[in-house]
Amino acid sequence: MIRPLTLLTLAALAGTAQADGREIDYRVDDEAFTGYFAPADDEPRGTVLIIHDWDGLTDYERRRAEMLAERGYDAFALDLYGQGNRPVETEAKKAETAKLYQDRERMRALTLAGLAEARARGAAMPTVVMGYCFGGAVVLELARSAAAEDVHGYATFHGGLATPEGQGYADDTAPILVAHGGADASIPLEDVTALSRQLEDAGVDYEIEIYSGAPHAFTVFDSDRYQQRADERSWSAFLSLLDEVLPRQ
Template sequence: MCYDNDARPPDLPAAGGAAHGQDLVLTSADGTQFAAYTARPEQPGGAQIVILPDVRGLHGFYKALALRFAEAGVEAIALDYFGRTAGLTARDDSFEFMPHVQKLTVPTVFQDVQAAIAHLHSSAPESQSIFTVGFCLGGSLSLLTGTQEFGQRGTIAFYAGLSRQMAGSDKTVLELSTNEKHPVLGLFGGADQGIPVEQVHTLDQNLDTAGVEHEVVIYEGAPHSFFDRKAVDFAEASTNAWERILNFISSYK
């Protein structure tokens, strides 16, 4: 598990503007309804982002994260993965997520991402640049989404599981990273026991092979899930990660 119920994203490195969030239900191309949460800035900055959660799906951390993005001027939508198998039930501590994670497939996640992107397009009076950001499982899915042409401008991944091979895919995330089509920002903890640093270096090399602009950052001593307001020992890394994310979006929007 990546984030627990008490986890919350770190504050922005600078004061943000007003933002408004709401729960909603989207419908994927196969007719599946799934939960999402959208946050809109009072002063849009020309970019939008799809948030791909960890294995628990759409829980409080990601709703709060959507609001932080909106406060920074980036309209955000966080989606839930489990509409096909768990319906629209809550993703609180009582939710047994792993049986549903095991039923995920890459093609259906892509359908949900496309539905989220379509919602972002429909919510803005003018075309804005789309990005994805994901955490743990969501980081892996963000990288996989970056191998597709969904109209996005860039891919951001926190502690993406690189050795993960999901149903509907014939290769690992690391192997498929040579197919990335968009700029990539990868953020990893140097003390993450589940993601060897050697794999992160290989990701960097694979992105060279893919020919996309990229930055892969390893925060020395930082564990998995370091990007958390409660992780005061890693507040400096979290602030730096925010700065890199916002600079990345500003550079490619």
């Protein structure tokens, strides 16, 4: 379904977002992390927890957090790599994600710690969890674990979709939105089909949107892979999910 787009492009809106957020230093056991908290402009409707891609927490997630704050949500972008760890080279990015893919317990623990920090800083409940690329895979890991309380929805944008052996989805998993590029060479359509079957079998409320011609990382502003049409449609779908699961009181 094609949804109406805003008068300004999302890239333009992101460039004009008010920078009211602030960096948040926090600790998980003996490790230091730095997240980013953007409070809602008005009375918050809830919180969106943002999980970064394989670059680590950068200006991209900060811009998305500000965009959500302007829409009336508290937004917290967590840090899964640790304070000051923002890899630049491709091999370094692969190495950082591999550490967490190989230690799913740590992946979940750091995600839950970020959520706890957001709430400790006053972020409103309930919560929707969303993520990009690697962060999208983390979103689904959290959804399968059912470890987070008061999460009303999940969204993954061009994220990893494969389910590790021995894992699955419970029938009471909160609604899931999957935004996927039809031309994604990193995450094949076979993974999309397999996930759909798993969610159907589990009875999970889900929506999968596939955008024609959109490559992997199609939402990343100012990149060679950015596709405005797919970005705007996927953002509109996400806002629709937020309206559904975090309605105005």
